Amino acid sequence: MKEPLRILAPNPSPLTGPGTTTFLIGEDHVAVIDPGPDDDAHLEAIVAQGRGRIGHIFVTHAHLDHSQGAARLSQMTGAPVLAFGTATEGRSAINARLAASGMIHGGEGLDMDFTPDIRLQDDQQITTPDWSLRVLHTPGHAAGHLCLAWGDTIFCGDLVMGWSSTLISPPDGDLIDYFRSLDRLRQLSPARLLPTHGAPIQDPLPRIDELARHRRDRTAQIMTALHQAPDTAEGLARRLYEVPEPLYPAAQRNILSHLIALTQLGAVDFQGNLTADSFFSIS
Template sequence: MDQPVKEPLRILAPNPSPLTGPGTTTFLIGRDHVAVIDPGPDDPDHIEAVARAGRDRIGHILVTHAHRDHSAGAARLARLTGAEVLAFGTATEGRSPVMQRLAATGLLSGGEGLDEEFVPDRRLRDGEQVSTPDWTLTALHMPGHAAGHLCFAWGDTVFCGDLVMGWSSTLISPPDGDLGDYFRSLDRLGQMGARRLLPTHGDAIEAPAPRLAELARHRRLRSRQIIAALREGGDSAEGLARRIYDIPDHLLPAAERNVLAHLIALHHVGAVETQGEIARDSFFAMS
């Protein structure tokens, strides 16, 4: 992988929260041909600041995934600049057959923060390149946090969206979050040999391999905790989250969805069982 020519410009959106950390970082690359990566929330001041930083040279708006803290500002920025919006697809595109079936039951209402109004001008597929005289970005379909999640390789740097965050582990919320996909995407990202990862939330990751290994260990530990809890007695995802996590009540819904993602993966390999189709309130037990 080649060294990028220069550092991206970073503009932090004013949306800090327990799920976004310090907020959404919008990246700009290029001098005469500017690309914006993850325009962020539909905050007029933030979007206007991004447009000003682009100096009337923004031609591409690239979105890693259709969550409102990443994609909702794309339409406003496109109106200001005339740039095209590029992404994998809408908020629900890219779901695996298993997750499509779960969503079709109507019992899982979708992931937190879905930007259901988002529609890109141009869809990118895995391995597709977007180039100008200033830069080349390669779109990499890396689901796990979201079904249509893209990372963008820029030389030996990867803009990794929410697949890897700089301050916390990412939320995996079915039917869009998929733990099996997440592990596969972590493995693929590790095999690329990137020198640096630039997450949309948190600081740059200058040593990708240890960070990726840490995230995989964290998920495997969580699966072991869920199995240990089920050996003491069956439960729902909500009940298991309350038993496993030591967090404030307002964070429990996100924890519940993370636990459900683990239960779906464990059910897929036959480690746990439930009656009927998996739903948010299913009762799980050891097989």
């Protein structure tokens, strides 16, 4: 297989790393994976490299840095947009209840205007004379997150990155789903992972194991802190993270995902209705 073409969007940040990498595969039948932000220069570069042969636009999940440019790229090329669904589809049962109640609002980067032309299902195969992609529904970072297997390479969106751990932000992110998705990737034993942010991961299994271990260690830290004193997700984030002030909201969301998972497992409890400001304690 020919190497995918990479086009880097001009949207670097603490959460996107160097920016969004848009991938193009195929010669006569070109597929775009994660068109990225709605940026004129970036979309024009994608169209130019597609040489009038773009026939599919895949979106791994409906976050603005991945999906915002999809609709305009579709208008520019005539190619359909393929994804799991809208920004809110596929939420786990507890997160769906939280969202419906209005108690917890995530929304970090959600592309609420995103609607794909074609909805993809887990284990679906999309094939052209140039390439074949196997669809993997891998929730955790986002409810509708997809990975795309291309031979022994997997385009992994934001599920696994080499430079950072993945943000899990309820009610759109789910830690239990994230562990399941990591385990699924591990069982597939890919030769290489291509995240949308950052460099390719050439030795995937140790990195997958490292990320799972990081989450288990964070869970242990949360339990130790709660044994010392009940606290909110924000309070725990302040006790456990040392990050620049603008990143504390993301840290709080990550902590909240652990607390929700621990609640589901019966290890911690809270009083009253579950909100982002709930006090959690050991059960």
